[in-house]
Amino acid sequence: GTFLQYRLRSDAQGQVQGEQVRRFQVASQPEGCVADDRNQRLFVGEEDAGVWTLDARAEQPAELVSVLKVGELLHADVEGLGLYQGAERDYLVISSQGNDSYVVLDAAPPFAPQGAFRVGLNGALGIDGASETDGLEVTSANLGGPWSAGLLVVQDGRKRLPESTQNFKLVPWAEVAKALADAVAREYLAEIAGAITEGRSSQSETLIKQSEEARAALHAAESALASYVRALGVHQSLEAQEKVNDQLERRYK
Numbered sequence: 001g002t003f004l005q006y007r008l009r010s011d012a013q014g015q016v017q018g019e020q021v022r023r024f025q026v027a028s029q030p031e032g033c034v035a036d037d038r039n040q041r042l043f044v045g046e047e048d049a050g051v052w053t054l055d056a057r058a059e060q061p062a063e064l065v066s067v068l069k070v071g072e073l074l075h076a077d078v079e080g081l082g083l084y085q086g087a088e089r090d091y092l093v094i095s096s097q098g099n100d101s102y103v104v105l106d107a108a109p110p111f112a113p114q115g116a117f118r119v120g121l122n123g124a125l126g127i128d129g130a131s132e133t134d135g136l137e138v139t140s141a142n143l144g145g146p147w148s149a150g151l152l153v154v155q156d157g158r159k160r161l162p163e164s165t166q167n168f169k170l171v172p173w174a175e176v177a178k179a180l181a182d183a184v185a186r187e188y189l190a191e192i193a194g195a196i197t198e199g200r201s202s203q204s205e206t207l208i209k210q211s212e213e214a215r216a217a218l219h220a221a222e223s224a225l226a227s228y229v230r231a232l233g234v235h236q237s238l239e240a241q242e243k244v245n246d247q248l249e250r251r252y253k
Contacts, residue, residue: 001030024062082138132157
């Protein structure tokens with residue numbers, strides 16, 4: 001499949017003209033693409049293969065570098081791509097149509113995955129979830145209210161409530177961030193549970209042994225302290241008795 005890159009110019013009358021400046025290909029069916037203007041980076045999707053990146057500048061070679069291959073996280077068909085450009089970090093959002101989910105990656109090398117999520121049913125508002133998504137778009141702009149952290153728009157190819165033609169679902173970016181954070185927490189807990197199940201407990205055994213030794217040492221220290229306190233009490237009693245004896249001796253001398 002072929003991508004064509006055009007440079008757009010407008011004249012004094014506001015007429016826009018397009019000039020083809022580059023042509024490049026992927027090995028199979030091309031899909032969505034999105035440009036990172038900040039970093040002169042272009043992301044392109046290949047339906048059955050994954051996502052690629054290349055230099056967005058027309059005068060540079062169109063050398064494709066793999067961002068994420070179809071596999072455990074990203075399921076074919078790869079479809080729409082969007083770029084969330086935040087104040088501190090940028091994220092690439094990918095439609096993973098094969099399992100009706102959306103994958104989020106860092107938009108800078110090494111393109112670390114941040115997780116995946118689905119757009120589910122909102123029963124309170126009577127809005128169905130999203131599935132079979134082709135295109136999507138995302139912005140970090142403050143659009144007010146629930147959209148103050150940004151907005152994700154996804155095409156829903158199979159509308160259920162009510163049953164009708166496709167439509168679009170609007171998702172607050174704050175909800176996306178929450179879903180990703182929850183996914184990270186679940187993965188961490190699953191890893192801990194797996195470590196316990198598989199018996200990877202040498203560290204735990206060491207810590208338990210150390211805590212038992214510390215407890216024994218503490219008990220010994222407490223016993224020694226108690227003995228010292230008792231001895232100190234006896235010593236103070238003897239000193240007090242000696243003072244009394246001295247006073248009696250002086251009185252009756």
